[in-house]
Amino acid sequence: MATTFTNCSLFTGTSEKILKDAWFTVDDTGKVAEVGSGQAPSTNKTVDLGGQYVTPGLTNVHTHITMDPLTGDGGTSRGVVASTVGAVDHLHQLLKSGVTYVRECGSSFDIDIALKALKDQGQLKQVPQIMPSGKFFSMTGGHGDMPNAAYVVDSPDEMRKAVRTALKKGAKAIKVIATGGVMTPNDFMDDPQLSVAEMHVAVEEAHHKGQIVAAHAEGNPGIMNAIQAGVDSVEHGFYVNDEEIDLMLKQGTYLTPTLVADWAIPTFAKGKIPDWEVKKAADALDDLYKNIMHAFHRGVPLTLGTDAGTPFNDFTMAPVELQLMVEQGMTPFEAFSTSVNGTKLMGVDDQYGTLEKGKFADFLVLENDPMADVKAFQQKDKQVYQGGKRQY
Structure with missing residues (x-):
């Protein structure tokens, strides 16, 4: 009708x-x-x-639906039942906020894969379309080495087996950890983690199946390592530089800034999470704005992603991400176009x-x-x- x-x-x-x-x-x-x-x-x-x-509707290409934004560690130590209940609620919040399509970038217990199947079967309603990633891929002791949330790999062969396993389970996006980050106490944004060789294997295996690869990459040389490995998108990119931008433009690599994830911590989390975590985020914020906008003005395609689930960065923040982009100099249409770019990254722009x-x-x-x-x-x-x- x-x-x-x-x-x-x-x-x-x-x-x-x-x-x-x-x-x-x-x-x-x-x-x-x-x-x-x-x-x-x-x-x-x-x-x-x-x-x-x-x-x-908006597209959010960086979410963590099993995480809890009210905890410093993202709630990754929770069990499968609590994580699943939270994930369903978070999907409802995303849709209600205006997000009609998400790409997961790391989900405990592969819960996003199961929920995607339930949605496709008509058993899960009032949630966005989901591109699931399952668990992400980290080295031992790396930024993503979290309970129940990661495949821990320490060689190209281990990566190959793990990615093949994830794809068999139903992952449609692969998330690799190229650098340290804000939420882990023993590393920093400029710490390189997974190697070019390890990430290249992930790209090779994912692309064989027509799937995409995202890299958590905040500092250097990890950003360059991820781009050289051939990932489809760089996530965060706090310290992206001109050499990396040149290669991203050549290869068609997307950049997901997740401005709101870094902004939310010094804005809302002081005194509520460890001081070292607040300091990491606050110290990087001005650099993040400057470097992301430089990449944008040079022509790197930006996508709309929030890193939803990180501290005090809940599942309603995609519209705030757009506001932050405009405050940094983009027009409303340029900011909205990052949502459209997300559908291009995911390969669904012919339908969404x-x-x-x-x-x-x-x-x-x-x-x-x-x-x-x-x-x-x-x-x-x-x-x-x-x-x-x-x-x-």
């Missing part, structure tokens, strides 16, 4: 233009069939959107990301114009649709 949505201002995501007095029709497969303005066609069902703004004919009608209904003020995405009671059906 086709449904026509009428009386809205439509932002399709393809340009900053807002189509006034707009309408669009969604067919019985949940995809956009027609878009126009003025007199709407007659269909089985009509929904009047009351003159509000319609925008594509913008509201065009033939794509799924995953969209938000907002009171205010998001291209005039990107904080419009932060509306608490926004309407959220998937496949033309209202979820919130």
Whole structure:
């Protein structure tokens, strides 16, 4: 049964233009069939959107749904039941906040793989589309060497076996740890961890199956190691430099800044998590802003990701990430385009990301114009649709 949505201002995501007095029709497969303005066609069902703004749903390509943002260690020591209950709740929060597609970047007990299967079977409702990663890949004693959350590998052969195992279980994205990070006490952002050879094996095995590889890489030389290994996206990239940018542009590597993850710790976590963890984040924030914006201005494609689940960085922060991008000099449309880039990174941009004919009608209904003020995405009671059906 086709449904026509009428009386809205439509932002399709393809340009900053807002189509006034707009309408669009969604067919019985949940995809956009027609878009126009003025007199709407007659269909089985009509929904009047009351003159509000319609925008594509957001894509968050860096989430950790099994983590607990109210703990310093992310709650990775929790058991499988508590982690699963939390993950389901976090998926609901993500969708309600306006995120209609996520790529996981490390999930305890491979819970995201199981939840993806339940969603595909229709047993898990009101959650985003999920690209699962399962557990991430760390060296012994590395940033990702956390209970129940990682494959711990210390050679190319161990990496090959582990990645093949993850792909067999259903992982659609592989997450490798190239550097130290904020949340671990015994390493730093400029500590290289997995080697080029180890990460290259992960890339080789994932690409054989048509899957993508993300690298946690905050400092140097680890960022360069990850790019040389051929990863599809660099996550965080706090200290990305021109030499690395040159290679990213040559190879088409994406960069996921996760600005809000670093911003949230000195903003909300002082006195609530260890001082060393707060200091690491605070010391890096200005450098992060400067280096990410330099990469953006040089043409590196940025994606929208929040690192949701890290300390005081909950599952509603994708709209805040957009705000931080704009505060650093991007236009609202440039910031939103990082969401579209996320669908390109995941290889689903033919079906998701913008509201065009033939794509799924995953969209938000907002009171205010998001291209005039990107904080419009932060509306608490926004309407959220998937496949033309209202979820919130």
